Amino acid sequence: MTSIHYRFAAFRLDPESRELWRGNQLVQLPRRSFDCLLHLLEHRDRACNRDELVGVGWGHTGVSDAQLGQVVLRLRRALDDDGQVQQVIRTVPGFGYRWVAPTEAIGVSADTLAADPDATAIAAIDAAPMVPGTNAPPESAAKPExxxxxxxxxxxxxxxxxxxxxxxxxxxxxxxxxxxxxxAGRGPPSDAVGPSAVVLPLEVNGSADASWLRLGAMDLIIHRLREAGLGALQSETVIGLLANGGGRSALADYLVVRGTAVQSGPRWRVTLDAQAPDGFAHHASAENDDPIQATRSAADLLTAALGRLPGDKRDSSEASLQTRLQRSQAAxxxxxxxxxxxxxxxxxxxxxxxxxxxxxxxxxxxxxxxxxxxxxxxxxxxxxxxxxxxxxxxxxxxxxxxxxxxxxxxxxxxxxxxxxxxxxxxxxx
Missing domain, CATH: 1.25.40 (Serine Threonine Protein Phosphatase 5, Tetratricopeptide repeat)
Structure with a gap:
């Protein structure tokens, strides 16, 4: 008897045993996440709408988009994917999701599995043709998906x-x-003519509804660096660089800013580390009940460490508008x-x-x-x-x-x- 396994990237999925493997490591998935994963894989020739996935995961339609979004978020994390790169699961705006990773459906015999549980290749019985464009990274901000x-x-x-x-x-x-x-008066002007800093998406450890901070806080830090007169690449440019496989070599000539946002009870602690091309490092951190305020304070401390003063203070209405713009940019x-x-x-x-x-x-x-x-x-x-x-x-x-x-x-x-x-x-x- 031959069963079907799915192979994609470093993963192998066995539908019968309901197991997902990364190499020789078993990946634990909640039931709903596994059900949605299998459904997307089995229907990878098309997009799956939200109601369809909700029916698979919950068995009824009385589920909010936010609940489905959390399942997809956990699934993406388990598959080394995210809503920014979307190399495995792509969001189809206003509709649902689509599986876009190159995938093989492979027949594995029961005898082979008994002899070697990790065996994954006996006969490729269905190498599904890729739909043109489905393996490409998500479109840039200037190009609609x-x-x-x-x-x-x-x-x-x-x-x-x-x-x-x-x-x-x-x-x-x-x-x-x-x-x-x-x-003027905030320190010596930068010698760079163009952007000189790259701010990477933050690592966020907090409540599920704070996932927007990963990109929203990144955008705020870029904004604060620029207000202080420091050049920084646009967030869209950074996302494109990361999506196209830009690694350390691509960042070698920039001041690279990495950050974390960690929630502990009602408090948020934002920590920023900046590494200059010459190896010199700067560090800043701040705490606040509001993650935006913690991010802004940490960014201002970092600009001070870099020899600049923070940009002028805004009134509360302007700050509120800026927060909305940053959160929407993250989305x-x-x-x-x-x-x-x-x-x-x-x-x-x-x-x-x-x-x-x-x-x-x-x-x-x-x-x-x-x-x-x-x-x-x-x-x-x-x-x-x-x-x-x-x-x-x-x-x-x-x-x-x-x-x-x-x-x-x-x-x-x-x-x-x-x-x-x-x-x-x-x-x-």
Whole structure:
């Protein structure tokens, strides 16, 4: 008798014994996580909707998206995956999840298993063909995920990708210059012309609903470093670098900031360690009941250790808006588009009364979700506002986003115009 085992990456799954192995190590999974894993594997030729997975795990539909999300989160962690990289389980915004890891279904005979329980290869009876695009990493912030599944659609010409890269680099340089201009007296200016620091996603040890901190705190630290006049790579750039396998060699020339956020009772302790290219290390930590405040304090202590003073204090309403933007950015980077939108709106309507940064982020979400008409309308309205010209950084970001949208719609002349305008703003800054 031959049973079917599934092999992917370093893992082997035996459906009959309900066991998941990483090499010779048995991986313990809760029942619901295993059920969802097996269902995704067996239906890897398509996306599985949320109700379908809830039915598999709970047997009824009276389960919240958050409960299913926690099961998927635990499953991703067990498979060395996460919502950022999505090399095994991909989020399909507004629908559900899809298995995207290259997988073999292998027949294993009972006699072989009896002789060698770790045997996994007797006869490959079903090497399922990979659907085009399913093994690619998640799309970047400038490219909506739904297009990665579209077979046969031509990719952008390299010229347009180069234009996008140059425009984004210009925005990063503009941000760096803006930080320097506002930090007179905060220490000697950085010798670097462009970004000089890389902040990695934080390791979070806390309640399940705090998983957003992994990327949200990262984005806040980047923001605080820039406010103090220190160059730092954009969070999207860092995510892309990690997703493409960037390792130590890719980070060798940067100040690398690693951090942890640990919850103990009601308190959060955020610890940051920065390693300079010359090997010199800096350390900072702070505690607070609010993880955002703990992160902000730790980041400000780190900037002081690096010879800079923290950026100017904001009033409570601006700080609240910044927190929403950071949390929504974390959700957006993790492809949790519905969550990103809910965080941004915070119960308010999505209208022109919302602050410009909120409307820009909502346009980004529409772009990622493939709602191109809504995204274009949002970007157009922003760019028509006279106040937009008073915020050079946001102005350039909106132009880059609309240029990316035009590229997806094959409107290359308009894309080139927006990228050129964004680069011009960066040069003027």
């Amino acid at each position: 739904p297009l990665s599944e579209a077979g046969g659609r031509p990719t952008w010409p390299l010229l347009w990708l180069a234009a996008l890269a140059l425009a984004v680099a210009g925005v990063a340089l503009l941000t760096h210059r803006s930080g320097d201009a506002g930090t 957006l980077l993790a492809n949790e588009l519905d969550a990103a939108r809910a965080i941004l709106l915070d119960g308010s309507p999505a209208d022109d009364a919302a602050p410009a940064p909120v409307r820009y982020r909502l346009g980004q979400i529409d772009l990622r979700a493939g709602r191109f008409a809504s995204a274009e309308a949002a970007f157009d309205r922003l760019l028509q506002e006279p106040a937009m010209h008073d915020d050079a950084q946001l102005h350039a970001q909106v132009l880059c986003a609309r240029g990316a949208l035009y590229g997806h719609l094959d409107r290359f002349a308009e894309a080139e115009r927006d990228f050129d305008d964004a680069a011009g703003i960066a040069r003027a800054g």
